[in-house]
Amino acid sequence: MNRSTPALPARLATGRADDPCRLRLTLRYVLALAIIGAVLMAQQGLSNLKAGRLEADGALINDSGAQRMLSQRIAMLASDLVNQDHEQLRRERLGALEAALIRMQDNHDRLQRDWQARAAQGEPSFGLLLDDEGVAVQVDSFLSLTRTLLPDGGRTAEERLVATNTALSLAEIARGDFLDQLDEAVQLHELHNRQGMARLRSAGTLSVVFGLLLLIAIGMSIFQPMVNRIVRTIESLRESRDEQFELGRRMSHDLRAPIASSRGLVSIVEEALQEGDLDEVGEAVGRLNGALSHLDGMLAQLAVVTRLHRTAPRSETFALDVLLAEVFPGNNASAETEVIDAIDRPLVTDRALLRDILRALFDNAVAFRQGAMAQVQVRAWTDLRGVRISVEDAGIGIPEPCRARVFEMFQRFHPARGQGAGLGLYRARMSARALGGGLEYEPLPAGSRFTLTLPDKRVPAP
Amino acid sequence: MSAPCILMVEDDELDRFILRRALLKRWPRARLIEAGDGLDAIAVLNALEGTPPDLIMLDINMPRMGGLEFLEAYYADGGHAVPIVMMLTSSNREDDRHAAGRYPCVREYLIKPIDRSTVAALPDPLDRAA
Numbered sequence: 371m372n373r374s375t376p377a378l379p380a381r382l383a384t385g386r387a388d389d390p391c392r393l394r395l396t397l398r399y400v401l402a403l404a405i406i407g408a409v410l411m412a413q414q415g416l417s418n419l420k421a422g423r424l425e426a427d428g429a430l431i432n433d434s435g436a437q438r439m440l441s442q443r444i445a446m447l448a449s450d451l452v453n454q455d456h457e458q459l460r461r462e463r464l465g466a467l468e469a470a471l472i473r474m475q476d477n478h479d480r481l482q483r484d485w486q487a488r489a490a491q492g493e494p495s496f497g498l499l500l501d502d503e504g505v506a507v508q509v510d511s512f513l514s515l516t517r518t519l520l521p522d523g524g525r526t527a528e529e530r531l532v533a534t535n536t537a538l539s540l541a542e543i544a545r546g547d548f549l550d551q552l553d554e555a556v557q558l559h560e561l562h563n564r565q566g567m568a569r570l571r572s573a574g575t576l577s578v579v580f581g582l583l584l585l586i587a588i589g590m591s592i593f594q595p596m597v598n599r600i601v602r603t604i605e606s607l608r609e610s611r612d613e614q615f616e617l618g619r620r621m622s623h624d625l626r627a628p629i630a631s632s633r634g635l636v637s638i639v640e641e642a643l644q645e646g647d648l649d650e651v652g653e654a655v656g657r658l659n660g661a662l663s664h665l666d667g668m669l670a671q672l673a674v675v676t677r678l679h680r681t682a683p684r685s686e687t688f689a690l691d692v693l694l695a696e697v698f699p700g701n702n703a704s705a706e707t708e709v710i711d712a713i714d715r716p717l718v719t720d721r722a723l724l725r726d727i728l729r730a731l732f733d734n735a736v737a738f739r740q741g742a743m744a745q746v747q748v749r750a751w752t753d754l755r756g757v758r759i760s761v762e763d764a765g766i767g768i769p770e771p772c773r774a775r776v777f778e779m780f781q782r783f784h785p786a787r788g789q790g791a792g793l794g795l796y797r798a799r800m801s802a803r804a805l806g807g808g809l810e811y812e813p814l815p816a817g818s819r820f821t822l823t824l825p826d827k828r829v830p831a832p
Numbered sequence: 833m834s835a836p837c838i839l840m841v842e843d844d845e846l847d848r849f850i851l852r853r854a855l856l857k858r859w860p861r862a863r864l865i866e867a868g869d870g871l872d873a874i875a876v877l878n879a880l881e882g883t884p885p886d887l888i889m890l891d892i893n894m895p896r897m898g899g900l901e902f903l904e905a906y907y908a909d910g911g912h913a914v915p916i917v918m919m920l921t922s923s924n925r926e927d928d929r930h931a932a933g934r935y936p937c938v939r940e941y942l943i944k945p946i947d948r949s950t951v952a953a954l955p956d957p958l959d960r961a962a
Contacts, residue, residue: 623923627944630847635846657849771896
């Protein structure tokens with residue numbers, strides 16, 4: 371016989387069972403929170419990245435728009451410069467012109483770098499800005515022409531004439547296609563920015579949808595099993611609590627009965643002794659002895675019931691036919707038993723508990739037999755529900771009004787026939803549940819059938 | 833003194849022995865009839881039709897049919913005289929006492945064990961004014 375380490379208590383009623391349960395639950399929700407946290411961080415990172423790009427786009431739109439204004443300012447300052455004779459005012463115009471030139475050049479450098487980068491990323495409309503006919507070349511020419519007015523705007527008459535022509539050219543440029551080209555660059559940046567905003571909104575929507583789907587997936591794969599497990603645990607604890615409560619209630623009531631009877635017998639003994647009726651003393655003492663033995667047996671059964679609440683079943687491998695032959699001895703003085711065993715492989719379960727269940731059913735069949743011999747038929751088979759063992763008798767059966775209480779504690783349906791504590795079937799069903807199965811009762815036209823169902827833990831087929 | 837007819841409805845053989853002795857101590861010539869539970873008691877009462885017992889000593893907790901279920905079934909029948917009933921129980925549960933008190937025929941609610949002194953203090957079932 372193989373013996374493995376006993377499994378954890380099935381009822382989760384002890385601290386030993388709580389720890390792995392808590393660990394599993396903790397790991398599950400930590401995993402869930404980690405996934406949610408990682409997704410939120412990723413979403414925030416993407417949003418920051420996108421917002422940074424849009425911010426840069428906004429700066430480029432400003433720069434691009436400023437080029438238009440600066441070109442007009444430069445043209446105006448150049449015109450003022452060449453028409454100004456007052457030295458102080460000329461220097462002021464020259465300073466303003468130089469400042470506008472530097473700013474326009476800086477803007478142009480930034481915009482060119484951006485256009486080159488976008489053209490390299492496959493955005494051809496920005497590449498067009500850089501070709502020979504593009505605004506970049508035009509701006510370069512405008513800036514180069516403007517630089518010819520520096521550093522002093524022309525001192526000699528000849529230089530003043532050249533400068534005047536340059537100022538006229540700049541004014542001409544600042545009124546023509548050049549401004550349209552600058553406007554087109556601004557519009558291109560604005561379009562790009564709008565597209566970016568639209569992509570950001572789409573990404574936000576997708577992100578929310580993804581987040582919701584992820585939450586649903588986490589809910590179904592992590593939280594729902596957790597909730598199911600917690601509910602099962604609570605139900606198990608509630609059931610265990612109810613059973614303990616019922617056990618206590620029943621004990622407080624049903625144990626009082628034999629104690630009250632014993633006290634009554636003691637009173638009889640006292641009275642009989644006072645009356646000198648020794649025959650009655652003898653009878654009462656004999657009955658008292660029987661009552662105490664009955665009480666002792668009841669307490670022993672209760673101790674077994676209590677152990678069932680606390681002890682985990684063992685996993686043992688054994689042949690069912692050997693166990694059936696041990697419990698059901700074939701034909702003897704009080705029973706004729708037929709066993710039909712269709713289970714071909716050894717079982718893996720708690721042999722002692724299974725033996726107790728089958729023994730209780732056999733004892734019941736014999737105790738409540740019809741006539742001198744109990745007729746017992748035992749069948750063992752497997753089906754979709756697992757391993758099934760039925761014990762059928764042709765006895766006096768269970769009265770119809772009592773059938774709903776057949777598995778309750780302290781039920782004695784034929785007190786004249788059985789001297790037990792009324793715990794046999796209760797114990798049998800508890801043991802069946804402890805093994806992960808159940809025990810069902812079915813009245814027959816003559817007799818009863820009890821069917822035990824166990825999880826199919828047969829040794830795998832070779 | 834005339835002898836009462838008493839129906840003892842009690843599933844426990846030991847309690848029947850104790851009760852029988854206590855009743856016979858008070859009414860040595862009493863006619864005692866025994867029933868193992870409520871269903872047995874109904875069968876006995878049907879068999880005694882026309883001559884019901886003077887007193888029913890009725891246990892509460894019994895297999896098949898307990899004392900309270902018996903009262904309900906017997907009262908529901910309604911076509912017969914209802915004797916005086918004294919309830920017997922080993923536990924003094926308020927809900928049982930309350931349920932039994934709903935039946936006018938229930939005169940006493942006795943806690944086991946029933947000894948001679950308990951029976952001696954009972955009203956005489958033959959004295960209907962008791």
